[in-house]
Amino acid sequence: MSVRVRMAPSPTGFLHIGGVRTFLFNWLFARQHGGECRLRIENTDTSREVVEAVDQIQESLRWVGIDWDGPVTFQLDTAERARVLAEQLVSEGKAYMDDGAIRFKQPPGSVSWEDKVRGRIEFQNENLPDLVIVRSDGRPTYNFVSPVDDMLDEITHVIRAEDHVSNTPSQINILRALGAEPPIYSHLPNINGPDGKKLSKRHGAVSVDVFRDDGYLPAAMMNFLALLGWSFDDKTTIMQPHELIERFTLERVVQSPATFDYEKLDWMNGMYLRELGEDAYGDFLVGWLHDHEITWPEETVRATVPLVQEKIEKLSAYPNFVRFFFEDVSPEGADPTMCAAAVEALTPVTPWTTEAIEAALRAMVEALGEKPRTAFAPIRLAVTGSKISPGLFESLELLGKDESLARLGAAAAIS
């Protein structure tokens, strides 16, 4: 029997980063086994549905690089079928009416299953409530439709988050009552925020879209998420999507919860950003700027790539880092004497290349008996408006001779 898994988000809001991790593990597992990965929207509770969420979820998944097989299905579409099955259970004495609702009657004894990540888990049925499987208004509930869908869709492996552990015994009992064989279950550890508490809105970035907005690369995102609760060995950290697919196993998923480490994500994104080719980096950058409605000329933007690629960890740092190429700066605070000397040293430079600029400036420093560090600081400040910038000589070249001399001249004029 080939593998078939499902990603089952509820459309109550934007896709949560923890949810993506869960779906990623489903996807990696399916892709590795050459199986199917379905996308099923669990919208049984219509009252909580957010209309845009369905599109948003798909877009977020696609952005990270997770795809699915077949059409997107909706749990609600199986509602009628589920209701009929519930009535069947009533007629068989396996469920009963209660205040207009249908409750599942838990069988005697105990239930257990061999969880692929947590080992054997057992529940005493007497501790399980007779849960409502069809509401008094006729709508079946999640805990009924979900296993029914798994049965109808012939799902072989259910890979979901830890908070479903307590639903599993009931779902197994329901499946058995229906005469179906339960799938193989795997319960993934939860992801916590930096404070050790469950990841939530107040931790800032929890929606996939926020990371996209901040300028993270999908591959970096996927790599980072894969390492939250799973590892390949004791050394490997950076893994491209195809490597993750090759290497992923449920057996190597850990059982303890993980804390989302934003700093490590930043580091990893920097790694991926630096490995990009110049054109690819430019494409990514141009797209990101477009999404953020920053209309700087593309040619110049692409020309800045070699100057910034080693410097920033995520694209959201880009605008402020290179703003001086596109907008005027204030010459405040730059030592006028040094700027005047720079004007003098740079005026005869032809052609205006990084190498020639560096040579002229270094000769100036030597003639002045200054240290490069102290001499270049005011020049950098005058030209870029900041103490921190891309390489000075490259920046001067890109800025152009006229503009560079104008800025240095303006700084020199302040006394």
Place this chain on the structure above:
RNA sequence: GCCCCCAUCGUCUAGUGGCCUAGGACACCGGCCUUUCACGCCGGCGGCACGGGUUCGAAUCCCGUUGGGGGUACCA
């Protein structure tokens, strides 16, 4: 309260009875490189929650304690 799960450096993790004086990565600290920042390189700090067992031998197995998490809805 009851049910279930979890417990290795600050964080992500390796470790499945001897290979562990517990390895790697992020962060942090120090140094090198250096025009700032960053990258890179070198070095350092830092952990098996606690208590009992089992065993010749325990981070690894068992029990208890403590701590954390999840569930306990006519939510998903």
